Amino acid sequence: MVADPPALRRADWELPATATAALRRPEQAAEQLAALAAAAEPGARLGTKEELRVHCGVSVGTFNEALRLVQARGVVDVRPGRTGGLFATRQSPLVRLGNSVLALDKDAASVADAVRLRDALDPLLVEDALRHAAPSDVTAMRAELDRMRTAAADLDGIAFIHANWALHARIADVSPNAMLRSFYLSLLEIIESHTLAVQPLGDEPLPEYIQSRYDLHAALVDAIDARDEPRAIALIHEHNMTAHTS
Amino acid sequence: MVADPPALRRADWELPATATAALRRPEQAAEQLAALAAAAEPGARLGTKEELRVHCGVSVGTFNEALRLVQARGVVDVRPGRTGGLFATRQSPLVRLGNSVLALDKDAASVADAVRLRDALDPLLVEDALRHAAPSDVTAMRAELDRMRTAAADLDGIAFIHANWALHARIADVSPNAMLRSFYLSLLEIIESHTLAVQPLGDEPLPEYIQSRYDLHAALVDAIDARDEPRAIALIHEHNMTAHTS
DNA sequence: TGAGCTAAACCAGCATGGTGATTGGAGCGG
């Protein structure tokens, strides 16, 4: 039995360039660890750091980096002491959701998809706003409404749509559902980062379109303020039927 | 000017136990880096590894771990070469979404919230299924439907609801919208991990309730198969008005 | 038997020093 010699030079560890590209060693090791953890029962002991480090074939520092990554992903748990080591963690669905979103390809987030999702979630947020909006929340909404009105008067489409998003964000802020809030706000960001200006649906002239959008949102905030649920729901549906931003 | 001495012993680096708890040094350093990156313009050079390592007051290994973390979060970018170093990155909304979900408190995912979200997304998935379902997809759906029927015949509520979820997952699989798919499937997982059995709405006896749920889903798959959009939409709305699982 | 101590096996940091790749500027010859 020969102890394998230390990998002092790069050639000793750098595997053939084919298909290795772009993935650094810590990430490779992290993948191995994640695979190990996924294959094991939750709570199972995977081994000591040293054992697994050797198994991954990396140095201490690199292994610590890999470990930190999988730990951040909530896939493994490290425990000290005599019976310590690495343990597979039961992955909560929420963590899986986070990771699956992170794993999503960058261009997987088409704006059209995001808009569609946002439209589906809008009614929920309006519902929540109806139920939970405090006076201060409504005040914040009206402030954004003012910005929209100013932008509409200036015919500044860019400012208008930004104020519009801000209003929707204010509405979302009211929801007690953290998941919904977080997701909706991110959708808004996705849309915002790809959208340049307002654009009416069909042939309606822009000033009239902006004005009608403003009126609709003002009515929505009024309905929320008045706790007029049917009206608010109707308005948000109209909102999503007539909007078109690109 | 005195060069500060090496921190050879633990007392040299371990700051007073108050308020430090639970956050390891690599995470602390990662926070510092993230703050730096957030304060800077996207693309700005934050400094060399060595400079920032000293700024964070940690050792090389620890700093590398911190670096790997913020890199995984996509907030910084490390570049080699003479003009290399750390650079602030423009964080994509999708990455922010992923991180915000990961940051969500574990108990933030109440089942009720998840159910509400799922119900809001169901119509979108049915729409997508109507548009994109291939014959093989429908076959898969019918297989789950069979499992539901068997479970219904056995009056096995557990098996029934699992088959039901599997059917919904099949429907979701058809959607070309990766974000929607991913999110919906995770919601299903959240619900699944907290739900024990079917429970009818109101006083309807269980066998009849299960039968009616089966009929509804069977009709839905038929409508998808027949590309009968109005009917499918109507069914999914009925689905979400009458369901109650806990 | 049971309470208490010891020591082994872990992990978390630290420091130092080395090889090799990547990058861009500086200098030089044609």
Next chain:
DNA sequence: CCGCTCCAATCACCATGCTGGTTTAGCTCA
């Protein structure tokens, strides 16, 4: 002026060895 080579800065790994905390198996002893 252009292209070439060379070099300094910087990163990505590697190896080794140290201090000190935590956990528990196992032993001792009343």
